[in-house]
Amino acid sequence: LEGTTTPEQIIAAMREIVENDRVLTADEADRRGFLVDPLGKHLGRPACLVEPISTLEVSAVAKRLSVAGIPIVPMGGNTGLAGGAVIPDRAAVMISMRRMDGIEPIPSGASSVAVDSGCILANLQMAARAADRLFPLSLTAEGSCQIGGTIATNAGGINALRYGTMRDLVLGLEVVLADGRILDMMRSLRKDNAGYDLKHLFIGSGGTLGIVTRAVLRLFPKVTRSATAMVAIRDAACSLRLLADMREMFGERLTSCELIDRASLALVLRHDSAARSPFADPPAFVVLLQLDGNDADAGLETDLEEFLATKLECGLCDDAVVAQSSSQSEALWHLRHALGHVLRHAGLRFSHDISVPVEAQADYVEEVVRSIARSWPEAIVRIYGHLGDGNLHTIICFPDRKPSDDPSGSIRRQVDDVIDGIVMAFGGSVTAEHGIGSSYIGRLVATRSSDELNAMRAIKTALDPDDVMNPGKIFAL
Numbered sequence: 401l402e403g404t405t406t407p408e409q410i411i412a413a414m415r416e417i418v419e420n421d422r423v424l425t426a427d428e429a430d431r432r433g434f435l436v437d438p439l440g441k442h443l444g445r446p447a448c449l450v451e452p453i454s455t456l457e458v459s460a461v462a463k464r465l466s467v468a469g470i471p472i473v474p475m476g477g478n479t480g481l482a483g484g485a486v487i488p489d490r491a492a493v494m495i496s497m498r499r500m501d502g503i504e505p506i507p508s509g510a511s512s513v514a515v516d517s518g519c520i521l522a523n524l525q526m527a528a529r530a531a532d533r534l535f536p537l538s539l540t541a542e543g544s545c546q547i548g549g550t551i552a553t554n555a556g557g558i559n560a561l562r563y564g565t566m567r568d569l570v571l572g573l574e575v576v577l578a579d580g581r582i583l584d585m586m587r588s589l590r591k592d593n594a595g596y597d598l599k600h601l602f603i604g605s606g607g608t609l610g611i612v613t614r615a616v617l618r619l620f621p622k623v624t625r626s627a628t629a630m631v632a633i634r635d636a637a638c639s640l641r642l643l644a645d646m647r648e649m650f651g652e653r654l655t656s657c658e659l660i661d662r663a664s665l666a667l668v669l670r671h672d673s674a675a676r677s678p679f680a681d682p683p684a685f686v687v688l689l690q691l692d693g694n695d696a697d698a699g700l701e702t703d704l705e706e707f708l709a710t711k712l713e714c715g716l717c718d719d720a721v722v723a724q725s726s727s728q729s730e731a732l733w734h735l736r737h738a739l740g741h742v743l744r745h746a747g748l749r750f751s752h753d754i755s756v757p758v759e760a761q762a763d764y765v766e767e768v769v770r771s772i773a774r775s776w777p778e779a780i781v782r783i784y785g786h787l788g789d790g791n792l793h794t795i796i797c798f799p800d801r802k803p804s805d806d807p808s809g810s811i812r813r814q815v816d817d818v819i820d821g822i823v824m825a826f827g828g829s830v831t832a833e834h835g836i837g838s839s840y841i842g843r844l845v846a847t848r849s850s851d852e853l854n855a856m857r858a859i860k861t862a863l864d865p866d867d868v869m870n871p872g873k874i875f876a877l
């Protein structure tokens with residue numbers, strides 16, 4: 401593979417390592433939908449897509465490619481929202497992890513489990529449940545995203561309030577470096593201070609430092625009692641007071657606390673035929689609350705009802721419903737999960753996955769609404785997301801324009817500048833969950849100091865000196 405290399409030569413070299421039918425040409429990969437990201441914004445065009453079945457195969461592939469300086473792009477379930485898993489480079493190779501999807505047996509009472517990185521998140525949740533354990537990471541894309549992808553993006557999801565992000569759930573990792581070396585860090589230790597904790601470099605690195613092939617993940621006691629409520633609230637400040645009171649009252653049993661504003665809820669109700677609002681009049685905001693416990697929490701639902709009754713009495717909430725069955729709970733959660741697919745009806749839109757300190761969220765919401773109205777009175781601001789984590793998805797929508805109405809990206813840049821300015825003024829981050837990928841490179845540079853960026857580059861250079869691991873992601877080429 402030295403010197404000038406054509407896609408055909410790369411394919412032939414890959415077929416010397418991996419069986420023919422597990423080396424897909426770009427056309428085959430395209431037909432199977434692997435070459436476009438879920439937002440339809442990033443198109444891949446690699447030499448081929450390889451589907452290894454073992455760590456040794458991943459290692460052999462990486463070694464062969466890196467010697468020749470051929471870019472390597474790891475792909476999980478391709479649900480990432482930052483354009484990280486595709487590459488428009490005819491001389492690159494994508495490595496799909498989907499065939500490495502094993503889960504080690506889970507003994508009763510286990511506090512960890514070893515999995516292959518291509519395991520789909522929902523399959524791990526199911527395996528844990530079958531062993532009376534809980535793997536708590538949960539997000540709308542859980543039926544497709546893989547463990548390796550959720551590690552590479554440090555996914556958060558709806559239960560991060562209680563269980564943390566993927567970073568908090570990983571105990572051990574196995575990673576193949578760009579040059580094919582295998583870092584075996586498959587330890588299940590809760591405490592381990594032996595030098596630098598290297599696994600954390602790979603968590604959230606978006607496939608730029610190595611290919612995650614296996615992981616040891618934490619398991620928790622299964623949930624046997626739950627209570628779900630949706631609360632109508634007049635402003636974001638009240639939602640923060642409710643969150644603080646809920647934490648005070650229910651402690652770590654509060655698993656999720658999600659905010660949805662009126663405009664977002666209206667979009668779901670208009671475009672999702674299964675969606676039903678529990679409230680006659682659309683509130684300014686609704687807060688979706690999930691409490692989870694075990695057999696000692698038999699009165700959880702009643703406790704939640706009584707708590708919310710006091711909040712109605714003192715005027716903190718305007719209305720509230722507590723689900724009386726699991727199907728009612730699912731119906732309330734459906735309103736939240738449906739947001740992912742109804743947004744395509746919102747016209748030209750610019751999505752921001754921001755975080756600010758939890759206590760700053762009400763001021764942030766107020767400032768965004770005020771600033772956007774000042775510059776674009778016709779725009780609709782939609783805000784929803786993980787109130788418990790300070791992670792509010794902020795979508796600026798222009799309902800009378802089509803997604804194709806900003807061909808040069810000039811409106812996007814202006815909107816980004818307004819939102820990023822507000823986020824930074826509150827000490828926040830321009831990407832809370834989705835990572836940098838290829839979509840947010842400029843915004844990373846604009847919002848982090850040169851010292852911080854240089855430290856990141858030094859890590860990249862140390863582990864991947866020839867920049868073959870997912871080039872053009874996080875850092876500009």
Ligand SMILES: Cc1cc2nc3c(=O)[nH]c(=O)nc-3n(C[C@H](O)[C@H](O)[C@H](O)COP(=O)(O)OP(=O)(O)OC[C@H]3O[C@@H](n4cnc5c(N)ncnc54)[C@H](O)[C@@H]3O)c2cc1C
Nearest residue numbers: 476477478479480484546548549552555556557607612833
């Ligand atoms: C409807 C929807 C809802 C979502 N909700 C949430 C949410 O609530 N919270 C949240 O955090 N995210 C959310 N996401 C985005 C989230 O980042 C992804 O769903 C998930 O974490 C990515 O996993 P994946 O396997 O699809 O990775 P991919 O999309 O395939 O890849 C993502 C990045 O990880 C890298 N990568 C993938 N696998 C590996 C590997 N084995 N080794 C090294 N690098 C790898 C890729 O190169 C790429 O840079 C949502 C996405 C969708 C579509």
